[in-house]
Amino acid sequence: MINLSVGIDIGGTNTAIGIIDREGKIYYQSSIPTQTREKVEDYVFDIYQEIEKGKQSIKQKFELKGIGIGAPNANYYNGTIEDAPNLRWRGTIGFSALFSKYYSVPIFLTNDANAAAIGEMVYGGAKNMKNFAVVTLGTGLGSGIVVNGKLMYGHDGFAGELGHVIVDHNGRMCNCGRQGCLETYVSATGLVRTVFDLLAHFTEPSILRDIPYSEMTAKTVADAAKNNDFIALETFKKTAEILGKSLADLTAITAHEAIFLFGGVTKAGSILFDQVEYFMNKNMLSIFNNKIKLLQSKLGENAAILGSSALVWSELE
């Protein structure tokens, strides 16, 4: 008999569902739209039906050991999703409790960046590490920090808000209501903002001058950089400098062994990684200099469901 866990990743658009073993082998996976149901109870019922469909499709004998959920604004301690700006259901939602109507196995809920960090530890590149950080570069910037083999949740469950460390107190407006947060510079959105800063600053020609703000994406910028577009290259350089400095500061606090970068923006590859590494070491306290590994996440394209399901193994072991 094999042991399996369910991993659920709740995104603003889609919800990914997977049934996965301890080694990361995926036995079933599917996806449903997140926001079509008015009532959250109906949405949870949809997920339940997907899980049941998945369970029936598995021909081997298995035991379901638990359910792991990665979600925005998730409170690990309470099993709740609290005022998630990208979800239609308002207030504090007892998400784990809603699932426990259908399942008696343990249910764990955490935010997506924490799930990514746990996934890296259970299935990915951090299998033998006890102190590392995962920085997720998507629409925003998230982080999951593992200290002494355990995810750092902090007093109230909301540790790891690296995206809201302020890098410039007179800097860009942030959705959090403050100014100059790291994620206003380093994220898919931040990258786009920097393009327009630099288009205004420089006079060099650039293919990016033909694209309106509303249509600019991190992928457009990465493609332009690969074609040696001056503005695109400067954008990655500036982004890497700000991220490198912040990772050097983070290292001074947590003294981790490695930092993994994760998410859409990392598809830019060496244009991003080489420069982040350069600026990180250039700004690093000497005792850590050239000792901290900067790595790409090893979770691959199924990272979302892997991270969520990893939560189950991490908690049960």
Place this chain on the structure above:
Amino acid sequence: MINLSVGIDIGGTNTAIGIIDREGKIYYQSSIPTQTREKVEDYVFDIYQEIEKGKQSIKQKFELKGIGIGAPNANYYNGTIEDAPNLRWRGTIGFSALFSKYYSVPIFLTNDANAAAIGEMVYGGAKNMKNFAVVTLGTGLGSGIVVNGKLMYGHDGFAGELGHVIVDHNGRMCNCGRQGCLETYVSATGLVRTVFDLLAHFTEPSILRDIPYSEMTAKTVADAAKNNDFIALETFKKTAEILGKSLADLTAITAHEAIFLFGGVTKAGSILFDQVEYFMNKNMLSIFNNKIKLLQSKLGENAAILGSSALVWSELE
């Protein structure tokens, strides 16, 4: 029979030695100069003799459970002191090993800020806390961060270098070879540097205009502030603003319950604390706003030996 531990605090000038029980009651304490002996072996022998003198002075029956040592540049994992700039013995010194020639009880070594954090948890204001930070404001700025009830050492034992988070990349020269580290602004030394910055900037009269750089101390500035000296008040305000911002950033990462301030500079009292609290909350991510306690260390005047001896109880429990 009572259980006792030895706490040793190695400072640049003096070494404090105490024999202390689990409740923080001090049975014996003394102090010897740190740097009179050319050979480190002779210095360790001096400490050994002090401990033995102390043991003989205790009339009750007791068992010695361990020795805790707080020292600059201490490596917890290896029991070594590595290239401490304020000590005369160069290179990597196997300090715990030197003591194990005299004692068969467990010997633990950590840096002074970590010892302060453990002391706060065992004897002080953090007895019931699992996630908190202690920030020590002395000649430099150190920190000990407790995550989930354990001190965060990081991969190599050097976590908690909050004093070397960079707050201004074009800022003041730091002894670490970089620019703009937090401790160049927030520490006894940083406070003095700020005085001279502000004496140059403002034209207001100040008693501090009569004191040369080499004679200015944090205490002089605190005394002037209590007499409403304009420059001294502005100095504390600027110091508090920089520290408050940094503590808000630290909170975003670690989501602790409380931050304790410790060390000489905190004797300034409410002139410092009220403003640090104001600027911390002003710059705080909303989910943490007005939720993080800013507290004065409760270890009192014997903090150094209490912190070191607390290491023993913390490790054995």
